[in-house]
Amino acid sequence: xxQSFINDRATDYLSLKSRLMGGGLSRPRSxxxxxxxxxxxxxxxxxxxxxxxxxxxxxxxxxxxxWLMRHAEEVRRHLALNAATGTALLGNYDLLQSLMANGxxxxxxxxxxxxxxxxxxxxxxxxxxxxxxxxxDGGLDRAAFIQQRQAVFRRLEGQLQGAARMGTxxxxxxxxxxxxxxxxxxxxxxxxxxxxxxxxxxxxxxxxWLGKGTYMGLALDVGVAxxxxxxxxxxxxxxxxxxxxxxxxxxxxxxVAGAAFLGKVGADAARRACTMFLGIRMKGKxxxxxxxxxxxxxxxxxxxxxGSFGSFLGGRIVEAxxxxxxxxxxx
Amino acid sequence: MDLFLIYSIVLFAGMFVIVGLxxxxxxxxxxxxxxxxxxxxxxxxxxxxxxxxxxIDRQYRMLLILAFFSDSKRxxxxxxxxxxxxxxxxxxxxxxxxxxxxxxYIWALGTVVWIVWRWWCDIPIP
Numbered sequence: 001x002x003q004s005f006i007n008d009r010a011t012d013y014l015s016l017k018s019r020l021m022g023g024g025l026s027r028p029r030s031x032x033x034x035x036x037x038x039x040x041x042x043x044x045x046x047x048x049x050x051x052x053x054x055x056x057x058x059x060x061x062x063x064x065x066x067w068l069m070r071h072a073e074e075v076r077r078h079l080a081l082n083a084a085t086g087t088a089l090l091g092n093y094d095l096l097q098s099l100m101a102n103g104x105x106x107x108x109x110x111x112x113x114x115x116x117x118x119x120x121x122x123x124x125x126x127x128x129x130x131x132x133x134x135x136x137d138g139g140l141d142r143a144a145f146i147q148q149r150q151a152v153f154r155r156l157e158g159q160l161q162g163a164a165r166m167g168t169x170x171x172x173x174x175x176x177x178x179x180x181x182x183x184x185x186x187x188x189x190x191x192x193x194x195x196x197x198x199x200x201x202x203x204x205x206x207x208x209w210l211g212k213g214t215y216m217g218l219a220l221d222v223g224v225a226x227x228x229x230x231x232x233x234x235x236x237x238x239x240x241x242x243x244x245x246x247x248x249x250x251x252x253x254x255x256v257a258g259a260a261f262l263g264k265v266g267a268d269a270a271r272r273a274c275t276m277f278l279g280i281r282m283k284g285k286x287x288x289x290x291x292x293x294x295x296x297x298x299x300x301x302x303x304x305x306x307g308s309f310g311s312f313l314g315g316r317i318v319e320a321x322x323x324x325x326x327x328x329x330x331x
Numbered sequence: 332m333d334l335f336l337i338y339s340i341v342l343f344a345g346m347f348v349i350v351g352l353x354x355x356x357x358x359x360x361x362x363x364x365x366x367x368x369x370x371x372x373x374x375x376x377x378x379x380x381x382x383x384x385x386x387i388d389r390q391y392r393m394l395l396i397l398a399f400f401s402d403s404k405r406x407x408x409x410x411x412x413x414x415x416x417x418x419x420x421x422x423x424x425x426x427x428x429x430x431x432x433x434x435x436y437i438w439a440l441g442t443v444v445w446i447v448w449r450w451w452c453d454i455p456i457p
Contacts, residue, residue: 116380116388254343261350262442265435268394275402288380291394305442309343312454316336 007049013037016045020053028059036065039076050075113292117159124156243315250314251307258306259299266298267291335454342441349438352431357389360427364396367419373411393428400429 007016018025021033036052045051050072055062131149134140140148229248233241274290368374377395381388399412400420406412448454 113391116383119382120380254346257347257350261346261353261435262439264350264353264390264394265432265439267391268397268432269436271394271398272402275398275405288391291391295390305446306343306346308449309339309346309445312339313343 007045007051011045012043013040013045016051020051029054032059032061035061036069037072039069039073113288121156121159124152124159127152128156246314247311248314250310250312252310254310254313255303255307258309259303261306262302263295263299266301267295270294270297335448335452338445338448342438342445345438345441349431349435353390353393353435354386356427356431357386357393360424361389361393361396364420364424364428365392368396368399368412368416371412371416397428397432400425401432 017030017033017037021029025033032054036054040049040051050068052065052068052072054065128149131140131145131152135142135145229241229244233244268291270293271287271291273294274287278286365374365378374395378392381391399406399417403412403417407414407417
């Protein structure tokens with residue numbers, strides 16, 4: 001099966017070829033490599049380029065190799081447009097990976113809380129619309145309408161204090177009535193508040209996507225683990241590849257469970273600390289914010305540290321004659 | 332088998348058990364325990380906020396109930412919860428809410444010991 005990898009440093013084509021294919025390469029095999037890697041510059045191969053290693057058992061071009069060639073060509077085109085991209089990406093690869101990994105539950109905790117907050121804002125907006133509807137239908141007299149709307153506006157103001165406006169699309173310091181474009185006269189005339197439904201729809205949509213933060217984070221964690229395994233299997237020997245499978249699978253399973261565990265404990269610990277120092281009746285959503293921040297921090301630390309657990313134990317598993325053996329003395 | 336490895340295995344297995352217990356309690360005991368606080372304003376607001384019934388919603392709903400049990404005096408003084416509400420919850424149910432977290436704190440401490448031990452003895456991670 002053909003393989004590919006991302007070249008990590010500027011290197012000349014011929015030494016790259018001999019490093020990957022070994023010395024004493026036969027003419028047909030050498031030509032096969034050249035055909036698959038014709039997107040590489042003949043002299044120097046830039047960092048970030050996709051290098052294709054042909055199938056060692058066949059000299060014919062497979063469908064898979066054709067697919068890899070198409071992608072390698074695409075990568076070359078992108079790098080030609082901005083040569084610095086490849087180096088920058090490779091330079092920050094580990095940083096990007098560490099940001100992506102271990103974040104699932106922590107990210108999920110924070111984004112889910114924000115999603116619920118936006119949900120509340122959307123519900124309050126719907127309540128305003130229902131009040132207008134009741135006024136129009138004659139189910140509410142004007143004085144009661146004004147009184148109830150003022151109460152809902154006060155709640156909305158509380159929900160939109162400072163940074164809490166983020167994601168609602170309700171920016172600016174103008175009065176909420178102006179920001180929302182609410183006019184009772186217009187509602188009574190047309191039966192709708194201009195752009196109101198779209199606004200609520202947009203907030204609900206943002207909330208829905210943010211609510212999927214945990215699953216997105218989990219997908220990233222799984223992606224990082226499989227990337228690590230793939231990297232080891234492409235560049236290393238068979239033993240390193242097998243080892244990476246156990247280590248990275250252990251890290252993933254333990255990291256996700258550990259993030260969930262410390263996320264819960266962290267949320268409780270942070271809430272306790274906040275109520276102890278700030279009191280039970282904290283202003284606004286202080287207690288909630290404390291819990292969510294604690295949950296996110298606990299999730300991150302849990303993912304990282306319990307991930308180390310899993311990889312430590314995974315690293316002690318070896319495969320001998322098809323059997324999995326736990327090797328306590330270490331390898 | 333060296334001591335560090337035994338400690339790691341116990342900590343590793345225990346963590347899964349505790350997470351399992353926490354999730355079990357959130358999915359099977361939460362509704363029952365919340366029914367004892369059906370008139371409580373803080374519980375109702377919290378339930379409305381975390382309304383989607385995903386695992387994270389249940390987690391934060393459970394955390395508020397846990398706060399009532401673990402810090403009951405402070406919450407009663409603040410008028411957030413009444414003694415009658417707390418007394419109405421059976422002891423077994425209270426244990427299902429609180430104990431997984433209490434054991435969780437011990438395990439979190441165990442994790443700190445594991446980190447310090449590994450750092451102190453310079454034990455490599457593959």
